Amino acid sequence: MSQAPVKHIRTPLALVRGRGAARSGTGHFWRQRLTAVANIPLTIAAIVIIVMLLGRNQAAAAQILGTPLVAIIMLLFIASITTHMRIGMQVIIEDYVHGEVAKLTLIMTNTFFCIAVALASAYGIFKLSFGV
């Protein structure tokens, strides 16, 4: 590493503090933990709901999925897992894809995919809840 000429009096540590490899500090680290904690009760609740719906026909499944409590749990579940998986996949991309163009393209695709899955699922749940 070549030493850049000093044009300011800030120490090198001050320049890098709070900035990780992604140039955005610990935001992702913290949100990954936050959603990980949220995922545990939400996943257990989602599994219970799914087991309850097994073997039921569409009318029964639609009715149960549209009840407020079940719909809200499923919306929270979707929001939490898609946030969590977006960060997780970005870490994988950053670990293995080193070309700048490929990396940025994949990180953008990752964001699009996660938002699309989240909104498609939410659309289904809202439609079941409001019958639109």
Next chain:
Amino acid sequence: MADTKAPAARPLSPHLQIYRPMLTMMMSIVHRITGFGLYFGTLILAWWFLAAASGPNGYAKFEWFAGSIIGRLILFGYTWALIHHMLGGIRHLIWDTGHGFGPNEREWLAAANLIGSIAITVLLWIVGLLAMGGPR
């Protein structure tokens, strides 16, 4: 020094292939692989919500997939990946508090993660198949 173009070719740290496989290391790799699989598995979840919202015909298509042999295999794998990743996540949260790093603790945590995920997955499928009125 300032006109140096390319960084010197420095030795890289040794990577995975030089290490003897260990349980904790394999579990770390599996945690990432299950997360990767769960990512794409959310497509099935989104399909299920949209199928339920679309009406009896759309739901019948999903049920046909979920009931087929390949569908069952995918969903069984998805269940295991989900439980395994969740237990692995709990292990990571324990580590975040600074606990569970001892030589014995990390071994039994890894073993409990693996045994627990298989046991819970099998149990869930037994409960699920019973809820559906037996294997069909």
